[in-house]
Amino acid sequence: MLRACAIRYGTSWDKCLPYAEFSYNNGYQATRRNRRLKLCTARGEKRGIWDDIIRDAERQLRIVRENLRVARSGREVMPMDLSFKVDDHVYLKVSPMRGIRRFNMKGKLAPRYIGPFKIPEKKGKVAYRPELPPGLSCVHDVFHVSQLKKCLRVPEEQAPLEGLEVREDRLTREHPVKILDTSERNTRNKKIKMCRVRWSHHTKREATWEREDE
Structure with missing residues (x-):
């Protein structure tokens, strides 16, 4: 095709390259049954x-x-x-703290609720003052609505608070009660001894695996 263009226009082949390219792209392709330019650009235009x-x-x-x-x-x-009325009963949200080493560790601080407590007074639109027992006198008694949960049970069925240590920042301190099982985990350099520990205020199913040296 390039030779035919050079012979037809009587010039050198490098000047005939645009003609050959145009003829090749717009000529009918027998094998593809269409023009090459349309096949490459879908509509015959650059895209x-x-x-x-x-x-x-x-x-x-x-x-x-x-x-x-x-x-x-x-x-x-x-x-x-979420809102409550006066004389409603609510649960108070606290966070368990298992020793000083686990302070502010999200993996070991599952939320839990204590109560229920009666609401005798409402402070503003989203704050409430529940009746706390004497054992929680160190805790500030005004809470945001997000820290409360509505009680749907009988108010007389209050959970016992004996043995539950609540700090001023509403963290409950938990202690290991019993070691249920032991095992060893092999790492690249050493072996780590693990213990399955049951914690206070938790059931056997909620036992967690902890390192023996901790």
Whole structure:
């Protein structure tokens, strides 16, 4: 094709390259039964592959923004939707603390509730003052609504507080009661002895594996 163009126009072959390219791209391809330019560009025009990538990225960004908006709206509205009346009974949310080494460790601080306690007074729109027993006199007696849980049981069925140590920051101190089982875990350099410990105020099913040296 390039030789035919050079002979037809009577010039050098390098100047005939644009003609040969145009003829090849727009000529009918017998094997493909269509023009090469249309097969490569879908409509005979130049189109970048970045258009589809950009559209897909924008669609994903819209989905992420919508999910964030829904999550933020739910987080802001949820505490305001929860409310209690005077003389209602609620549970107080506390966090268990298993020794000083586990202070502020999320893996060992599962939320728990104590009570129920009667609400004789409401402070503002989202704060309440429940009746706390003398054993919790060290705890500030005004709580946000997010720290309370509505009691659906009979108020007389109050959980005993004997042996439950509650600090000023509403952390309950827990102690190991019994070692249920032992095992060894092999690492690359040494062996670690593990103990399955049952903690105070927990059942046997809630026992956790702890290192013996801790």
